[in-house]
Amino acid sequence: MSDLRRVPSSGAVEVGYPTGHLGHLTEHETQALEDFKALIEEKGIYKPGPPPSHDDQTLLRFLRARRWVPQDAYVQFSETQKFRNANEIEKLYDTIDITSYEASRKLVQRTLDTRALPDGETSVLTEPLPCSGIPIYVFKIGHLDSKAVSDYEKSTETTYSKAKTDGKTPPKLLRLLALYENLTRFVQPLSSECVDRPNTHTPITLSTNIVDISNVSLRMFWNLKGHMQVASQLATAHYPETLDRIFIIGAPYFFSTVWGWIKRWFDPVTVSKIFILSDHDVLPVLMTFMEIEDIPKGYGGKLDWSFFDEPAYDDEIKRIARWENGHTTFPPGPCRWQLSEDGTRVECLAVGSQDGQERREIVCTVPKGCVPKSDTSTETATTNDEKEETSAATSVDDEAETAKHLYPGPGTQRPPPPSLPPMPWQV
Incomplete structure (x- = not known):
């Protein structure tokens, strides 16, 4: 997933992004973070550095x-560290065979490269608004017939990285976890460095998913049930709070039965982030988050992009990237970011292996645009940019302000937009 389209955020658990994220913590949340750090340092699974073994946005x-x-967070965090160490997840990502990685990526997942309005804003505004920065992924299930799945599972039986495993986690799932590593180590850091968004001091740690289940039979769902369940549980356990929302489109008539399985795999907060859209509601709802020019034609928009197309990058990424070593775009395979020696830029490092040879090549650099703010008081300090954003928000007309709140924060049990009646399985 080397392509980016970015959508607005709702973010934190209770009242919406960026609440609960760096630079926007309450006194209670700041204290919880300090207590959590002290606890995991005492337990020997965190080093304060500099640099720290884990950044604040990950701990949050x-x-x-x-x-x-903090004690509950410690239990999940410690289990994640045990899992990562037992399966050498960082080595898995850094040495995974590029062909194997791309096979996993192309199986069900793509990333769009769309620009979007801030949360809930619609195109009734006459002045352009900044993108909120959250990346959007597209998952398409309809091509996963038994042969495609069988071929994929056979391909995971061979060695595809230098990482040792715990012997309990199936290789096909470990390979899919490399895609989550790509989210947290490549996609979100790149999104964070884009400065044409509000809250540029707050790192992006979320993603939004469009899950296209059109042309999927009940038999296909049943055949994928076990795999989907374990994959979902692993992601929930070891990559918490990386989801902003999920839009499910193309749901067949029998999906109420399938939904009964699926919602039991997630906690209630995650379930509250899932929206099932009927065909005639797909475009209106997506337009509350993206410009119509950035919505794929297959979903009613104007973007000439389909699921199997290569990525297209938005103008901000093109503006900030300074390409190196003959590259003009991000290559296939895994990539990650590292800080430059002088600390003013971040470097995209292409990793993975090809024909048994590890790849370590600088692809491009971008300016270090996201410098997280500290949270040292109950009321977070307001920057001049944020004051300007607040002032601009008060001048937006009533219709746009109403649209802005179609979706409250993901911690609440959010209904579909007012114009959409609940689907039978959402009640």
Whole structure:
């Protein structure tokens, strides 16, 4: 997933992004973060550095997932560290065979490259608004017939990285976890460095998913049930609070039965982030988050992009990227970011292996645009940019303000937009 389209955010557990994220913590949340750090340092699974073994935005994901209770966050965090160490997840990502990685990526997942309005804004505004920065992924299930799945599972039986495993986690699932590593180590950091968004001091740690289940039979769902369940549980356990929302489109008539399985795999907060859209509601709802020019034609928009197309990058990414070593775009395979020696830029490092040879090549650099703010008081300091954003927000007309709140924060049990009646399985 080397392509980016970015959508607005709702973010934190209770009242919406960026609440609960760096630079926007309450006194209670700040204290919880300090207590959490002290606890995991005492347990020997965190080093304060500099540099620290884990950045604050990562630790905050576990705290949000566990309602700001440090002891509960510690339990999940420690289990994740055990899992990562037992399966050498970082080595898995850095040495995975590029062909194998691309086979996993192309199986069900793509990333769009769309620009979007801030949360809930619609195109009734006459002045352009900045993108909120959250990346959007597209998952398409309809091509996963038994042969495609069988071929994929056979391909995972061979060695595809230098990482040792715990012997319990199936190789096909470990390979899919490399895609989550790509989210947290490549896609979200790149999104964070884009400065044409509000809250540029707040790192992006979320993603939004469009899951296209059109042309999927009940038999296909049944055949994928076990795999989907384990994959979902692994992601929920070890990559908490990386989801902003999920839009499910193309749901067949029998999906109420399938939904009964699926919603039991997730906690209630995650379920509240899932929206099932009927065909005639897909475009209106997506337009509350993206410009119509950035919505694929297959979903009623104007973007000439389909699921199997190569990525297209938006103008901000093109503007900030300074390409190196003959590259003009991000290559296939895994990539990650590292800080430059002088600390003013971040470097995209292409990793993975090809024909048994590890790849370590600088692809491009971008300016270090996201410098997280500290949270040292109950009321977070307001920057001049944020004051300007607040002032601009008060001048937006009533219709746009109403649209802005179609979706409250993901911690609440959110109904579909007012114009959409609940689907039978959402009641």
